Amino acid sequence: MTFSLKSSAFQDGDPIPPKYTADGENLSPPLQWSDPPAGTKSFALIVEDPDAPSGTFRHWGLYNIMGERTLLPEGVDRGSGAKTERLGKGVNDFGEPRYCGPAPPKGHGTHHYHFKLAALDVEALSRAPKLAVTDIWKEAEKHMLGQAELIGTYSR
Numbered sequence: 001m002t003f004s005l006k007s008s009a010f011q012d013g014d015p016i017p018p019k020y021t022a023d024g025e026n027l028s029p030p031l032q033w034s035d036p037p038a039g040t041k042s043f044a045l046i047v048e049d050p051d052a053p054s055g056t057f058r059h060w061g062l063y064n065i066m067g068e069r070t071l072l073p074e075g076v077d078r079g080s081g082a083k084t085e086r087l088g089k090g091v092n093d094f095g096e097p098r099y100c101g102p103a104p105p106k107g108h109g110t111h112h113y114h115f116k117l118a119a120l121d122v123e124a125l126s127r128a129p130k131l132a133v134t135d136i137w138k139e140a141e142k143h144m145l146g147q148a149e150l151i152g153t154y155s156r
Contacts, residue, residue: 001035005117005148008032009074016113016152022103023156027075028060033117034070037145040119041067044140046090046133049102051111059113060099061090061133063125063140088126090133097130102154115150118143 009029010016018024031045043065049057062077064086077089077098089097104111118140125139 003033003035003037003119003146003148005031005033005115005150007115007150007152010152012150012152014152016102016154021101021154024101026099026101028072028077028099028101029152030072030074031115031117031150032071033148036067036119039121040145041123042120042125043067043069044118044120044125044136045072045115046137047099047113047115048133049104049111049113051104051109053105053108058090058093058133059101060092061131061136063088063090063131063136064123067123088124088128088136089130090136091130092133102152104154104156106156108155110153110155113152113154115152117148119146119148121145 007029020027020029044063047060091097092100094100102113120140120143122143
């Protein structure tokens, strides 16, 4: 088996339902993964849009996700009931330490949102409670054992 990431809300390459966008409830979608590489001690997750007019735009980042975890429920960073006290929260390009869903400019075509999950060889990527999403991925690359990706699309 291969390290993989999926969502019960949308399939890889399919549109992200409005509920998980700035046009809806702006909740993070449920995510589940399987078969992480041997030696995985934690995970880091980022969501980015490389189709943004000004270049890659980062919508979300989480780190210090426990290695035994295999899912993040819907709305995980909004008090969904999941055990989140250990999670580091990335500051996205909106300047917010939370999930901010797809919000492409109207008429700009279909954007692709890359949900990237890194399996890491460390229990904690950083002790800081907040890092910029770009810094999360830079640090994760130093400890990455494997990566899984899920792509969703959205347009207005």
